[in-house]
Amino acid sequence: MSNLATIAHLIGDPSRAAMLQALLPGEALTAGELARVAGIGAAAASAQAKALVDSGLVSVHAQGRHRYHRLAGEEVASALETLMALPQASPRKSWPHGEGFRQARLCWHHVAGRIGVALHARMTGDGWIEAAPGGWVATESGEARLAKLGVDLAAARRAPRFACDCMDWSERRPHLSGGLGREIASMMTRRLWLTRIEPSATDLLQRRRLACTPEGARALSVEFGIAA
Amino acid sequence: MSNLATIAHLIGDPSRAAMLQALLPGEALTAGELARVAGIGAAAASAQAKALVDSGLVSVHAQGRHRYHRLAGEEVASALETLMALPQASPRKSWPHGEGFRQARLCWHHVAGRIGVALHARMTGDGWIEAAPGGWVATESGEARLAKLGVDLAAARRAPRFACDCMDWSERRPHLSGGLGREIASMMTRRLWLTRIEPSATDLLQRRRLACTPEGARALSVEFGIAA
DNA sequence: CGGACGTTTCGCGGGCCTCCGAAAGGCGGC
DNA sequence: GCCGCCTTTCGGAGGCCCGCGAAACGTCCG
Numbered sequence: 001m002s003n004l005a006t007i008a009h010l011i012g013d014p015s016r017a018a019m020l021q022a023l024l025p026g027e028a029l030t031a032g033e034l035a036r037v038a039g040i041g042a043a044a045a046s047a048q049a050k051a052l053v054d055s056g057l058v059s060v061h062a063q064g065r066h067r068y069h070r071l072a073g074e075e076v077a078s079a080l081e082t083l084m085a086l087p088q089a090s091p092r093k094s095w096p097h098g099e100g101f102r103q104a105r106l107c108w109h110h111v112a113g114r115i116g117v118a119l120h121a122r123m124t125g126d127g128w129i130e131a132a133p134g135g136w137v138a139t140e141s142g143e144a145r146l147a148k149l150g151v152d153l154a155a156a157r158r159a160p161r162f163a164c165d166c167m168d169w170s171e172r173r174p175h176l177s178g179g180l181g182r183e184i185a186s187m188m189t190r191r192l193w194l195t196r197i198e199p200s201a202t203d204l205l206q207r208r209r210l211a212c213t214p215e216g217a218r219a220l221s222v223e224f225g226i227a228a
Numbered sequence: 229m230s231n232l233a234t235i236a237h238l239i240g241d242p243s244r245a246a247m248l249q250a251l252l253p254g255e256a257l258t259a260g261e262l263a264r265v266a267g268i269g270a271a272a273a274s275a276q277a278k279a280l281v282d283s284g285l286v287s288v289h290a291q292g293r294h295r296y297h298r299l300a301g302e303e304v305a306s307a308l309e310t311l312m313a314l315p316q317a318s319p320r321k322s323w324p325h326g327e328g329f330r331q332a333r334l335c336w337h338h339v340a341g342r343i344g345v346a347l348h349a350r351m352t353g354d355g356w357i358e359a360a361p362g363g364w365v366a367t368e369s370g371e372a373r374l375a376k377l378g379v380d381l382a383a384a385r386r387a388p389r390f391a392c393d394c395m396d397w398s399e400r401r402p403h404l405s406g407g408l409g410r411e412i413a414s415m416m417t418r419r420l421w422l423t424r425i426e427p428s429a430t431d432l433l434q435r436r437r438l439a440c441t442p443e444g445a446r447a448l449s450v451e452f453g454i455a456a
Numbered sequence: 457c458g459g460a461c462g463t464t465t466c467g468c469g470g471g472c473c474t475c476c477g478a479a480a481g482g483c484g485g486c
Numbered sequence: 487g488c489c490g491c492c493t494t495t496c497g498g499a500g501g502c503c504c505g506c507g508a509a510a511c512g513t514c515c516g
Contacts (some may be wrong), residue, residue, distance in 0.1 A: 274464055275464085
């Protein structure tokens with residue numbers, strides 16, 4: 001079987017797809033948590049998680065009696081977002097997860113949604129970053145502005161990739177990914193521009209949601225010219 | 229079932245995956261050709277093609293007693309390439325389709341593979357194109373150079389998107405997509421820098437292959453500084 | 457008009473694979 | 487050391503869905 005079919009078949013099962021979506025923010029979940037988000041028993045969840053790990057989509061880290069699962073890397077998160085952006089089957093049923101979900105959410109460790117793509121557009125259009133082979137590099141003025149905002153550029157550079165594009169599922173335009181994307185998201189949550197929604201037990205997808213605080217809206221407007 | 233699982237399940241069937249891969253170059257195939265490519269009977273192929281059409285991944289155009297199927301759009305081709313770039317299951321079995329496949333091939337209507345990503349790197353790095361919201365625009369000098377090479381910029385601008393990134397499956401870096409990508413590929417095949425491999429009946433994937441001619445290698449080196 | 461071809465619909469058989477319940481293995485806490 | 491929690495393994499049942507063959511529909515051609 002071709003690689004394409006193998007991978008897609010793995011993602012195509014509802015239980016495994018739910019697990020993968022729950023892992024999209026980039027954090028690790030235990031086998032039990034995966035079972036709950038998929039709505040299946042622990043036994044079945046264990047088998048499905050093993051399939052995901054064997055395929056290389058998910059990595060696992062044993063710690064005590066827990067086993068923590070996370071997406072194997074940024075490319076996996078990116079590929080999942082891309083898949084979700086494909087033409088929806090049947091008559092366009094608005095946005096199944098609500099408007100807030102579309103405004104801002106985590107993807108791997110960076111900001112996605114309207115705010116994420118607006119950031120990307122501003123940073124490329126206003127000369128914060130510029131194209132380089134394999135992604136983006138910060139311009140001189142961009143570095144200064146980022147540092148002034150409290151973005152840890154040294155940490156961003158330690159990532160496998162400094163900055164590259166990740167297709168945004170809901171907006172169908174790229175948002176910023178890579179180490180820089182992660183550090184920007186980290187800065188924004190640290191400064192309480194964006195806050196995470198407390199995950200409700202029922203809706204696993206809300207786990208990814210980010211809310212924009214009033215200060216955040218002000219800061220995004222002042223610093224980036226973005227109307228949140 | 230979530231949208232993610234629905235779409236992935238569709239791609240995850242070996243027969244449908246084979247059909248989609250055969251459609252990747254961007255051209256249309258009849259239902260019978262899809263059946264042959266997938267290695268199944270006409271009846272089964274018809275049902276599978278219908279599923280792909282219903283989901284919106286593939287569009288169909290009836291003409292006489294043939295029904296021509298093609299990918300619904302550039303995003304679909306892009307998503308498929310992205311999926312194929314994911315970590316392979318099991319020990320990295322080199323490149324299943326051969327080195328030539330990795331050098332140059334068609335994706336939607338543009339050039340992918342080593343030559344495709346090298347083009348992207350050169351054009352972004354040497355100022356042929358520059359970042360803009362939602363993709364790339366040609367710089368003034370880039371326009372002049374492209375026009376001189378015989379690239380139809382007016383046709384490129386008529387496309388829904390002028391230029392944007394498409395993740396390259398084999399190279400794991402972006403290559404150029406959109407109207408500009410299509411026109412560049414068109415120019416290169418028209419000037420016989422790249423030629424299509426005659427599709428053999430047995431290996432459906434070879435349908436996508438492009439070969440670089442001696443003149444092509446010279447031209448790529450002179451015009452873009454690419455060692456093909 | 458009749459036959460050939462491409463395509464689709466129908467009904468059926470069969471296989472893959474997904475889930476569950478029970479039980480066993482590891483690890484931590486008391 | 488015993489018990490409880492998290493996780494995995496095992497065996498079995500059920501269902502989804504994929505492919506085939508036969509037949510019907512539409513189109514092209516002689």
